Amino acid sequence: MQKTAYEFIMARTFLFHRRSLTIAVSIPVSPARRALLMHTAAASLSLILPACKRDESAPHASTVQSPFEPGALRLDLRQRVTMHGEDFALERLRLEPHWPASLNHLTGGADSGDYRLSAYDAADDTLLFRQGFDSALAADARAATTQLSIRLPMPSRALKAVIEKRRANNLFVAVSTFTPDPAHNDIDRTPPAISTRVHTIQTNGAPASKVDLAILGDGYRESEYDKFIEDAKRAAGYLFAVEPFKRRRNDFNVSAVFAASADSGVTDPYLGLKKDTAFGSAYYAGGSERALADNNNHALREAASAVPYDFLLVLANARRYGGSAYYGGPAVAAIDSAAANYLVVHEFAHVIGGLADEYYLPEAGGPAYNGNIEPWYPNVTISPASGKWRGPVTAAGAALPAPSAWNKAAYERYFADYVKRYDALRAAGAAESVVEQFLAQESARQAALLAQNEGKPNVGYYEGANGFAMGMYRAEADCIMFSLQTRRFCAACAAAIEQTIDAFCR
Numbered sequence: 001m002q003k004t005a006y007e008f009i010m011a012r013t014f015l016f017h018r019r020s021l022t023i024a025v026s027i028p029v030s031p032a033r034r035a036l037l038m039h040t041a042a043a044s045l046s047l048i049l050p051a052c053k054r055d056e057s058a059p060h061a062s063t064v065q066s067p068f069e070p071g072a073l074r075l076d077l078r079q080r081v082t083m084h085g086e087d088f089a090l091e092r093l094r095l096e097p098h099w100p101a102s103l104n105h106l107t108g109g110a111d112s113g114d115y116r117l118s119a120y121d122a123a124d125d126t127l128l129f130r131q132g133f134d135s136a137l138a139a140d141a142r143a144a145t146t147q148l149s150i151r152l153p154m155p156s157r158a159l160k161a162v163i164e165k166r167r168a169n170n171l172f173v174a175v176s177t178f179t180p181d182p183a184h185n186d187i188d189r190t191p192p193a194i195s196t197r198v199h200t201i202q203t204n205g206a207p208a209s210k211v212d213l214a215i216l217g218d219g220y221r222e223s224e225y226d227k228f229i230e231d232a233k234r235a236a237g238y239l240f241a242v243e244p245f246k247r248r249r250n251d252f253n254v255s256a257v258f259a260a261s262a263d264s265g266v267t268d269p270y271l272g273l274k275k276d277t278a279f280g281s282a283y284y285a286g287g288s289e290r291a292l293a294d295n296n297n298h299a300l301r302e303a304a305s306a307v308p309y310d311f312l313l314v315l316a317n318a319r320r321y322g323g324s325a326y327y328g329g330p331a332v333a334a335i336d337s338a339a340a341n342y343l344v345v346h347e348f349a350h351v352i353g354g355l356a357d358e359y360y361l362p363e364a365g366g367p368a369y370n371g372n373i374e375p376w377y378p379n380v381t382i383s384p385a386s387g388k389w390r391g392p393v394t395a396a397g398a399a400l401p402a403p404s405a406w407n408k409a410a411y412e413r414y415f416a417d418y419v420k421r422y423d424a425l426r427a428a429g430a431a432e433s434v435v436e437q438f439l440a441q442e443s444a445r446q447a448a449l450l451a452q453n454e455g456k457p458n459v460g461y462y463e464g465a466n467g468f469a470m471g472m473y474r475a476e477a478d479c480i481m482f483s484l485q486t487r488r489f490c491a492a493c494a495a496a497i498e499q500t501i502d503a504f505c506r
Helices: 008-014 031-036 222-239 297-304 340-353 408-427 432-451 491-505
Strands: 068-082 085-096 115-121 127-133 144-155 159-166 172-178 197-202 211-218 252-258 311-316 323-325 331-334 462-465 468-474
Touching: 068 297, 085 144, 085 172, 085 297, 115 144, 127 144, 144 297, 197 222, 211 222, 211 297, 211 491, 222 252, 222 311, 222 340, 297 311, 311 340, 323 340, 331 340, 340 491, 408 432
Parallel strands: 211 252, 211 311, 311 331
Antiparallel strands: 068 085, 068 144, 115 127, 115 159, 159 172, 197 252, 323 331, 462 468
16 A cells, blocks of 8 residues: 555555664654655565574474474564553464464575564574564554564474564564463464355465465455455456466465455545444554555454465455555455555555555655665665665676666656645545546556656666655666556566565475
């Protein structure tokens, strides 16, 4: 759910793409702008600069008992941020019936996310599992709370689970520690609390060797089951129509999981709607009128546990443009929006590729990134000289333009005017049909503006990315993570997505 420099809606939606950067230095950005720069999500891999970490012994094979047993252990958490710091309160330890991934490579993979969970054997401190994740909260939040969940294979013995936060120079510091022990009775092993129905969209192999996607719906009554199934099939079709998902379709298992809501539709203050839904999806998440997110993460995870899943996509039964995503969480999209095909692909790319938004809201003289913290996202950088995406997407050692020329000034002039006209429509309470007509009319103008960059070197370092007009660079002039006007990913984004797929299929 991002707001492309082309699409103010994306700009408004970007407000909820939580955690663009974890920065240990002060950045001269207003609170309003920082609120706009909420950050994404997902599973980026080797395009990321490796994070520094303390020396840890590799996990060793136990001669007595495997450290894991069938199933998954879900930690339902509440993240709390106050003026005095932050912590993660454990609300529930929950046994899930499925651990979908391989039990190999549990401590490697990407150093993605502003946080990570590290699980150690309580007896000898051997590292057994590590997974990065992000949060729903803004990086500059001073007093806020949110739900989130992290899963690991079900342990067969006591663990020490440590949540760590990324700091400057990609160092991690411990925030909260838990000691789950299967021998005790504090793990909830009761049957699922939410009634679900599962419809298989496609199966291509065992869950441990495939990417397992669960598509859920929010705001669908029991009588709308058939609509949900058709919407889920349509969403899968949007995803697999775009490369690299198209050529990797056989590497995915896709399930539709239905949980009935009391009301049809979702909560939307702009339209004056208050709905009782299974996962509490609502617009205005984080204060953005285009940010649409679930508000009952634990219920969502409970429903999703009906199937093996690596990633979640939630279809909100709504028309008004909106969505959200963050790494480790679900992608949410308004499935009846005129831009639903874009929303599904863009939001899910945050989740599976660990991708940052590449758009920004242009202003006079900025916004500019003046820090020195290289973002962990694989598709944005502050250092063109680093060659962050040179190896994976170009010939080894190939020279890339740095910075790369594009019609940045013309684009920013157009977009500033575009935002004013969009704001005027929303301030007047325009119907969604009117806003959709405006967006359709402007789409051609924006596409023509971007097309002026065709014929130039595709891959390079284009200034303007991750919410910043200056000081941050993306790999190509246009990309699904930058603009509503294109149906392709830039080379850096495509490579990150494929690397995640490869990791789940090995």
